[in-house]
Amino acid sequence: MDDTRRAVEAVWRIEGVRIVASVAKMTGDLGLAEDVAQEAVLEALGSWPQAGIPRNPGAWLTAVAKRRAIDAWRRREKLDDRYAEIAHTLDEASDDEWQPIDDDVLRLIFTACHPVLSRESQVALTLRVVAGLSTEEIARMLLTSVPTVQARITRAKKSLAAAKVPYESPDPNEWMPRLAAVLGVVYLVFTEGYAATAGERWVRPDLADEALRLGRMVAGLLPREPEPLGLVALMEFQRSRFAARESHDGPVLLADQDRSRWDRGQILRGIRTLEKADAAAAARRTGRGPYALQAAIAQCHAVAPSVDETDWPRIVVLYEVLGRVAPSPVVELNRAVAVSMASGPAAALPLVDALEESGALRGSHLVPSVRGELLGRLGRLEEARSELLTAAALTVNEAQQRVLRDKAAALG
DSSP states (O other): OHHHHHHHHHHHHHHHHHHHHHHHHHHOOOOHHHHHHHHOOOOOOOOHHHOOOOOOHHHHHHHHHHHHHHHHHHHHHOOOOHHHHHHHHHHHOOOOOSSSSOHHHHHHHHTOOOSOOOHHHHHHHHHHTTTTTOHHHHHHHHHOOHHHHHHHHHHHHHHHHHHOOOSSSSOOGGGGHHHHHHHHHHHHHHHHHHHHSSSOSSOOOOHHHHHHHHHHHHHSSSTTTTHHHHHHHHHHHHHTTTHHHETTTOOOOOOOOGGSSOOOOHHHHHHHHHHHHHHHHTTTTTTOOHHHHHHHHHHHHOOSSSSSSSSSHHHHHHHHHHHHHHHHHHHHHHHHHHHHHOOHHHHHHHHHHHHHTTTTTOOOHHHHHHHHHHHHHTTTTHHHHHHHHHHHHHHHHHHHEEEEEEEHHHHH
C-alpha cells in the first residue's frame, strides 16, 4: 500500500494540475473539476494495489475524474443538457481552434483569479488547484491558519459557482484586472519551488520550472507590460542558482555556494529580460514595479563574484525603494539582512527587533533565524543559539531544520 500511495502521490504531483484543467475544460466548473479529481485519486488508492498501476496513470486518473463528473451531473438531473453542451463543443472545437490563452493551466489560473473573488481567495484557490499544495503548506506560505485557508478555498468555489464563472479564456480586455493576482500566484508557486515550506528537500525544481513557464507565457501575452517581464527576470535569476543551492548533505547557503555552478545562460536571460522590463516601464513613464525591483536585487547577487564583493549598499537602496512601492514585513527583514552586510550586524539588529516587537511575522521562522545570525556575529552566542533553535522549531521543512540546528551547534 505504501508503494501505491507513493506512486499515486508522484503521479498527482506531476499530472494533477493538468488533470484538473482537463476536467474543468470539459465541465466548465472549476470546483467540480477539483472535487472529482480528488475522488479519482481515492479510487486509485483503492484499486491500484489489486489491479496494478496502469500504463498511463495520468490518463487513468483523468478518465475516472471525467466519469465522476458525469455521475455528478446525473445526480443533478441535468445530464441531457450537459451531454448536449459537450456534443456541441466537440462538434465545434478543433485542434487548431484559436484561444486567447492557449494553455489549460494558465487558463485555469486566470479563471481562479476572477475579480468576483477576493485577492485572498484567489491566491488560496489557485495555490491549492494549480500548485497542488496542501492547506497546511498554503497556510505557512501566507502566514495564516489552516482553517482560514480552508474557509477561503470553500468560499472561492462557492462564489465561482454562484456567479456561474465558466472555465474559459477571458477576453484580452479582461486580462489587466486579473494580472496582479495572476502574477502574485505564479510567483508564490515559484517561491514554493525555490524554498519549500515542508518536506525533505529545500528546493522543488518542478514547481519552479512550471512557474517560470507560466510567467514567460504571461509576458508573451502582454509584451508591453513591465511587471510580467520583471517577474520573469526575477525567476530567471533565482532559478539560475538551483544547481548550487542543494547538495547530498542538504541546503547550501549563499556564502558557501559554488558560483561556477550557477547557470550563466539563465543569468544572461534574466539581464536581458530585466532590460526589456525597464524599457517597457520607460515607455509608460513609470518606475520599476515590485517584481522589477526584486529582479534588480537578484541581479546584484547573480553578477557578484562572491558574497563579500556583492554591491550591498545598492541592495539596501533597492530594498528601501521596494519597501515604499510594496511594503511588507518580509521586505523589511530582507532590508535588515542587507544592512547587516553593508554596515554591520549592530546597525541591522534594531530593525529586526522592531519587526519582532510588531508581531508581523509571528509564528514564522524568519525573524528568529535572522536575529540568531546577527546575534552570533555580535558574539552574543547563547542568545544566538536560542534564536536559531526557536527558528528550527518553527519550520517544518526538514532541510531547513538541519541547517538551523547545525548553526546553533556550531556556536559551541
